[in-house]
Amino acid sequence: MDRLQDSAWQYVAEVLRPEDLPMLAAHALVDGHDSPALRELAGLPRRSDVTEVRELYVQALSELGVPLPDEETAGRRLLVSLAFGLVQGDLSPKEVGNSLSMTVAAHTEEETQFLSIAAEYSEWIGPDDLPAWERELQAAAQLLAASTDLGSGIRVPASRHD
Incomplete structure (x- = not known):
């Protein structure tokens, strides 16, 4: 399963920590995914504002066509x-x-x-x-x-x- 798709269920299940999302985004860029929100998220420090990190993550998934599961x-x-x-x-x-x-x-x-x-x-x-x-x-x-x-x-x- 793709790293980003895998992260979507982990995010909804609340086992993916917000401080891990910038590094996840950086890995996704290396894996060949690209979107404006993903690039912005990858550039954030680990201890960024949690709300901003979450919003960018959800936006990046949307831009990349990765749905969040229920x-x-x-x-x-x-x-x-x-x-x-x-x-x-x-x-x-x-x-x-x-x-x-x-x-x-x-x-x-x-x-x-x-x-x-x-x-x-x-x-x-x-x-x-x-x-x-x-x-x-x-x-x-x-x-x-x-x-x-x-x-x-x-x-x-x-x-x-x-």
């Missing part, structure tokens, strides 16, 4: 990206549990099962219960990854819990 679609893509991240070893079960956001959405039975198990994570989960939870989450992630209609090209968003 919240449900963005939430489903986030959920699937977490499942793929776990299956591919890019995320730990703990990181999956910590990466859930209010915008996560489930539509299919597999998405619902994965979300339900992931939402059970807490930093207070007992050491005796943790291995079983991790196994359940891994199994649910594998089922979701094998059954999703959202594609495996989804990139795992950068952790918001740095």
Whole structure:
């Protein structure tokens, strides 16, 4: 999936930080995309006004014909990206549990099962219960990854819990 298209669902799912948007725009220019708003966004410093950064990002996507998905679609893509991240070893079960956001959405039975198990994570989960939870989450992630209609090209968003 194209970096800009990928960023659109991450933006709507609120996992793409505004301070990362200027660098994303610079990478998009290198990838061959070009628009006035994209060039302006790429030239901004990381700590620019958040409102200006967001407006330029949305304008750049519009100029480039990249639609912003609705919240449900963005939430489903986030959920699937977490499942793929776990299956591919890019995320730990703990990181999956910590990466859930209010915008996560489930539509299919597999998405619902994965979300339900992931939402059970807490930093207070007992050491005796943790291995079983991790196994359940891994199994649910594998089922979701094998059954999703959202594609495996989804990139795992950068952790918001740095």
